[in-house]
Structures are given as C-alpha cells and as structure tokens.
Amino acid sequence: MSPSPDDLILCQCIFSTPKDVNLKIPFGKLDDSENLSRYALAMPYEQDHLEPFARKGDVCYYEVLVTDTQPEKLSSLDENLEKVVEFDRKSLMEAGIPGLAFPYLTLTEYSPLIPDLLDAWQDQEGQEYVIINQRSNWESLGQYFARNHVPNNQVFHHLQTMAKLWKDLHKLKCSQTLLEEDNLGVGDSGDLEIKKLYFDDLHNPPHLRQLVELWIIILEENNQTDKATIIKGLMEQIEEGQIDTIKELSDALNIIYQQAQLDDLLDDAEEELLIPPDDELEELTDQFDFDEVDDDQDATVINSGDSIDEQPTVVLPMTLLSLAECGMTDIGMKRSHNEDCFAVETKINKRETPQGIFCTGKGFFLVCDGMGGHAGGEVASALAVRTLYKYFQDHWQDGLPDEETIKEGILEANRVIYDANIEKGNLGAGRMGTTVVMTLVQDNQVAIAHVGDSRIYRVTRKWGLEQVTTDHSVAQAEMKNGIEPEIALARPDAYQLTQALGPRKREFVHPDVNFLEVKEDTIFLMCSDGLSDNELLENNWQSVLLPLLSAKANLQEGVAHLLELANQINGHDNITCILARIKVQPNLEQKNPLI
Structure with missing residues (x-):
C-alpha cells in the first residue's frame, strides 16, 4: 500500500551532470504509474528549463524537491555502506557510493548543521545523486x-x-x-x-x-x-x-x-535573576553540603616533593623577564550553554639598561565554573568575575594583596551572589553558585586562591606538573581526615562540592590562599573541571604543556590544543583554561650577597 501524500516527507535531491551528458531527471510525478523510482517529484519540473544552482569545471549541479514513496525500505546508500570495509573515497566508490556523497558522509558529526544524507547512487550515464533532508521552518x-x-x-x-x-x-x-x-x-x-x-x-x-x-x-x-x-x-x-x-x-x-x-x-542579571521556587530547598541542601574544612591543607603534588613551593636553589635573586598569557573557553560537546566565565588582565612595563632588559608586571587571572538551574550558573560565574575584577582594581595597588585582603575579595563575591539568590525570597535547589580559582602575579611573586573544584596547576622543567590547589570535595575532606584514598573516592558523593560561592553565607565559605615565589620559568594553568577531569593533564602534560615553557611557543595554540583534547577525552562539560607563562632571569641590578 502506497503512503498517502500527507504521510510523505519532502527531501532534496542534489545531482551532478557532466557537461557532455544530457540532463535527465529520473523521477516521475507522485501519481505517475510509470514512475519506476522510489522517489517522486514533489512538484512539476521542466527538464529542458531546469537551471543548475552551481557550475564547477565541467560539472553542473541541480536540485529538485522529491518525496520518498518507500520510506520503509533500506536505501541504496545503506545497502552499499554495508559493503564498505574502510571508510575512504576509493572504498566508497568501489561500493557504488558516488563522490558527491563523500563530503556529506564525512561531515555526519555536524548534523543538524549539515543536512543528513539519506540516499546516494550513480546512474549509467555518469549522473550522481544524493538525497538529503529538506529544511523546514528555516x-x-x-x-x-x-x-x-x-x-x-x-x-x-x-x-x-x-x-x-x-x-x-x-x-x-x-x-x-x-x-x-x-x-x-x-x-x-x-x-x-x-x-x-x-x-x-x-x-x-x-x-x-x-x-x-x-x-x-x-x-x-x-x-x-x-x-x-x-x-x-x-x-x-x-x-x-x-x-x-x-x-x-x-x-x-x-x-x-x-x-x-x-x-x-x-x-540579564541586572534585569532579573532567575531563582527557582521554594520547594527545591531540600535538593539544594543535599547538593551543597558545605561542611567546614581546614584551610591549611597541603596541595596535591603530581610528582614527588615536600612542598608546593620547593624550588631549585639559586645564588642570585630572580626577577621577571616576561609575562605572557592566554585564556579560552568552550561549550563542550554535550552542553547547550556555557556556565564558565573567566577574566585575564596583564600590565607589563619594560626598562632597558646596560645590564639588560628588566620587566615589572602584574597579572590577574580568574576562572569560575557556575552551577544552578535556568541561567543561574552563567549569572553566578559572571557576577563573581565582575565583582572580583572590580575589587582588586580597588585593593591592589603596589605589592601583592595580603591573605586577608584576598579572602575578603572572594567573600565579597560570595555576598553578591548570595544576596542575588535571596533577593526574590526563594530558597530553592536551583540557588546559583560558582567555583573560583584565581592567580595574582606581581613580578615573580604569585598568590593563588580558590573555592570549589576548579584547579590551578604549575609546570616547571625541574618539577614537572604540580597541582597547587586541593579540590573542596567530599573525597578530599575525607582523605584529609585520614580515610584511605581508595575508600574516599569510592563514595557515591566523592566529587560533591563542600564549598562554592553563592549558595550560603560567608561563614560557610573558607577560601584557600597560598603565596609562591617564581624562581624558574613557570607556567600556571587555571581551569574548570571540564579540562582537569579524568586526569587529562596528568596524562598529557609532558607533550602538551612542557613545550609551552619556551618563549617561542604560541600560548594561543597551546590553549586551543588543550580545549580540543578536552573535547576528545572529556567533552561532557564546559571547558575553560588560562595559561600564564612567567619567565625569570637573575637580578643583575642587585648585588650577589655571596660575592
């Protein structure tokens, strides 16, 4: 039984005709009993007056609108694809799949951006045909x-x-x-x-x-x-x-x-903050179980070493030679929107003397990974970035801010997001929040701070990759209390956050702050968990990060490579990465105390 016209789906037929071949439309009308093809013209076309939509070399390209009268049957394309052993142009053509279909097949992963290929074949005269889906409501x-x-x-x-x-x-x-x-x-x-x-x-x-x-x-x-x-x-x-x-x-x-x-x-945040209703409060409490944790926790070191600031011994004090940076974010492969936000700002002053070139510099680097229903995560991370950026413009003048000043800045960001959550009077599970990792650079002095499970890593030639923050998660809190890592990480809530900015008052937020001195060329990497998950950096730092220590290495290419790698290996979440490369040199303007 033939399908009724109302059941038929419109498709596009694209076909190519060599100039030395007479154009032939091999389809009849839907009600034409002599039409032997499974496809029928959806509207009348005059073969002699059909104009190509493109001409390339000796080939003309045409399109007509058709319907599939036998949609329940396997297409010629599907039958021929079953014969293909290796997916290359030669194998496809040997299986009877025309070259016109090859780019559509190659770009399948881009669907629905690229139309789906439904069928493809070649006739004896050399005309090639592809059937693709017709755009509707376009x-x-x-x-x-x-x-x-x-x-x-x-x-x-x-x-x-x-x-x-x-x-x-x-x-x-x-x-x-x-x-x-x-x-x-x-x-x-x-x-x-x-x-x-x-x-x-x-x-x-x-x-x-x-x-x-x-x-x-x-x-x-x-x-x-x-x-x-x-x-x-x-x-x-x-x-x-x-x-x-x-x-x-x-x-x-x-x-x-x-x-x-x-x-x-x-x-959008200034116009209206989207806060879910009261009945989601219980979920919020379960999602953000913010037990107080000790601030004085050691960072997780990837390689061996007793301290996150253990560095090679030098005779001369070091000074800044250069500061380069790049930050990027990507929505990832499975998310419909990006809840990450970041900020990068550097100020460099160079001075030349007979002894060489000397630099002074400041760098502000910030990554936030938002969470919360509706647009909450996006708003929370954006509010945190804006608040912290403005705060340190006002509270960072000459030297690095001290620990108390840095903590107050983070707590101020918490207040802004928390107040926005409460503004509507709702206490729902969708209450928005965000993680934060921040690196402040003043010449060769560095302050790092964080709340949540976004991370900061350090890369040097001598010590390799070091994770210089410890996730504020249930598993890490358990391990700090003496629980074996295997047991702590096996908990179903192992990766649940114990801290974030926004969902709770300042009494429940305990930022970790550390100060480091850069004594050799160093890269600081700040990222959301879309990059750090599945030990991506631990498994790839030697090939991806270590070469970036060279002044000749392009940090933009490095960050783009990391995002691409994260999409291949992880891809389940938004991905954000900032790289800050600090190169140092002996301070020849300062006398060596050992001489």
Whole structure:
C-alpha cells in the first residue's frame, strides 16, 4: 500500500551532470504509474528549463524537491555502506557510493548543521545523486539577525560556528558552502543550519577573507551595524597579516564571543535573576553540603616533593623577564550553554639598561565554573568575575594583596551572589553558585586562591606538573581526615562540592590562599573541571604543556590544543583554561650577597 501524500516527507535531491551528458531527471510525478523510482517529484519540473544552482569545471549541479514513496525500505546508500570495509573515497566508490556523497558522509558529526544524507547512487550515464533532508521552518541568517532581540553572544556564536566548520569544509574543497548567503539559515532550535554543500572552484578556491566579508555584508544589511564594526576589526587584522589562518580567526572570534556572552549575562542579571521556587530547598541542601574544612591543607603534588613551593636553589635573586598569557573557553560537546566565565588582565612595563632588559608586571587571572538551574550558573560565574575584577582594581595597588585582603575579595563575591539568590525570597535547589580559582602575579611573586573544584596547576622543567590547589570535595575532606584514598573516592558523593560561592553565607565559605615565589620559568594553568577531569593533564602534560615553557611557543595554540583534547577525552562539560607563562632571569641590578 502506497503512503498517502500527507504521510510523505519532502527531501532534496542534489545531482551532478557532466557537461557532455544530457540532463535527465529520473523521477516521475507522485501519481505517475510509470514512475519506476522510489522517489517522486514533489512538484512539476521542466527538464529542458531546469537551471543548475552551481557550475564547477565541467560539472553542473541541480536540485529538485522529491518525496520518498518507500520510506520503509533500506536505501541504496545503506545497502552499499554495508559493503564498505574502510571508510575512504576509493572504498566508497568501489561500493557504488558516488563522490558527491563523500563530503556529506564525512561531515555526519555536524548534523543538524549539515543536512543528513539519506540516499546516494550513480546512474549509467555518469549522473550522481544524493538525497538529503529538506529544511523546514528555516529562516535565512539575515532574517534571523534582523531581529532586534537576538543576543549579541548568539550572533557571534553563529559566526564562530562557521569559522569552525570552514576548516573541515576547506579540507573537503567545499568552503564555498559558507559563502552563499541564501544557503545559510537558522532552524527551529535556534542553531545554524545550511541547506546543501557547494563545491569549490579548484582553479579559484575561496579565501578566508571572503567569509569575513560576507559576515560584514549580512550584518550591515540586517541592522547589526555595531557587530559589523567589530567584524571589520577582524578584517583589518586579516589585511595587516595579523590573522592569516582559520585558527587565528577562530581564536579572535572566541574572545569576541566570550566578551559578548559576559556582557549579555550581566545585562540579564541586572534585569532579573532567575531563582527557582521554594520547594527545591531540600535538593539544594543535599547538593551543597558545605561542611567546614581546614584551610591549611597541603596541595596535591603530581610528582614527588615536600612542598608546593620547593624550588631549585639559586645564588642570585630572580626577577621577571616576561609575562605572557592566554585564556579560552568552550561549550563542550554535550552542553547547550556555557556556565564558565573567566577574566585575564596583564600590565607589563619594560626598562632597558646596560645590564639588560628588566620587566615589572602584574597579572590577574580568574576562572569560575557556575552551577544552578535556568541561567543561574552563567549569572553566578559572571557576577563573581565582575565583582572580583572590580575589587582588586580597588585593593591592589603596589605589592601583592595580603591573605586577608584576598579572602575578603572572594567573600565579597560570595555576598553578591548570595544576596542575588535571596533577593526574590526563594530558597530553592536551583540557588546559583560558582567555583573560583584565581592567580595574582606581581613580578615573580604569585598568590593563588580558590573555592570549589576548579584547579590551578604549575609546570616547571625541574618539577614537572604540580597541582597547587586541593579540590573542596567530599573525597578530599575525607582523605584529609585520614580515610584511605581508595575508600574516599569510592563514595557515591566523592566529587560533591563542600564549598562554592553563592549558595550560603560567608561563614560557610573558607577560601584557600597560598603565596609562591617564581624562581624558574613557570607556567600556571587555571581551569574548570571540564579540562582537569579524568586526569587529562596528568596524562598529557609532558607533550602538551612542557613545550609551552619556551618563549617561542604560541600560548594561543597551546590553549586551543588543550580545549580540543578536552573535547576528545572529556567533552561532557564546559571547558575553560588560562595559561600564564612567567619567565625569570637573575637580578643583575642587585648585588650577589655571596660575592
């Protein structure tokens, strides 16, 4: 029994025809009894008047709308894929799968951004066919941007998505896909979607600058002039040679996106804080079981060593040579939004003397991992970043702040989030909170502080990787009380936090603060647990982190590599990482007391 027209699903048929082959549409109408194909035309097409949507070399590309009259049957593509032993172009073609299908198959992981490939085959005349899903409830990217209520961070998120996709499309020689304005749109979910793939002209391949130029055009044509101005700044960097690769463009976009996300979150937080109702109070108490813990706990050291500040003995005192940094965040593979937030600020002064170049510098580095229902986690981490940044602008002038000043800053952030939680009068389980890890650098003196399970690591050539914070978790509290690690970590609540900022009053928040002196070249890494989970750093630091101690190493590439690695190994959570590289030299301006 044939399905009724109402049950049929529309699909797109994309097919390619060599110029020396006469165009043939192998489908009949739905009610045509002579139609021998499983696919039927969804509307009438005149074969002689069908125009290609693209021409590349000696091949023309066409599209028609079809319906599948036998959806219950296995497709030719599925049958042929069962014959494939190795997934490469040669094996696919030997199995009867046309080259036109290869990029769709390769990009399957990008669904629904890339249309799903439903069927594919090649006829005896050399025409290749692919059946892909038809976009429904789809609006063009320009129409979407024209809406005044689209948040800034959402606009830049879509541009960032295109930048990430460009890399894989470029490998497949399909970059033109992102340069066709009417091919870009947004679906019901609010996510970016493209209609179909376009192949590149191999004699005149697309350039990265064309992608940025298209962004500017779309934004300017759709009342997004403020965002177009920001993207024009990227174009200037491209023209000046500061941005030359898709990776450099992605890194620059990532910074813009994070700033837009922070601005939008803070605007939303000032308008209304989303606090769940009273009936979730009991869950909150269970989720945040904040038992008081001792502040004087030793850091977990990955390698052997008696103290987190044990360093090689030097004769001359050391002074700052350089301070470099980079911070990035990624939504991860399974989250719909990013609850992490971070801040980085450095100030460097250089002075040249006959003895050499001398630097003084300050660095403020902060990572927060938010938690809480609705937008609570995002708001909490953003509030913590804003509060701590402003606090240390006011309370950090010459030397490093002392321990009490640092603790008061963290407790002030706790107060701001706690007051926001109470403002509505609700005491629900969705009460928002956040972890915090913070590193303050003053020349070669460093202060580290934290609450929660976000971490700070230190990397040196002599001592390797050292974890210089201890998680505020149930398991760590148990181990501090003498319980064997195997027993403590086997508890079902082992990784439950014992501290966070925001859910409870200051009496229940006990920041850990330590002071370190940098006596050899050092990298400090601050991260959320999306990066540190599953001992990712412990297992990969020698290949990923140790080379970054070199002044020639690019920290942006290093951080991007870490985020990529975290998505491969973890990927279940948001991922944020800051790297701060401190290089030191003997202080030749200060006399050696041993001479």
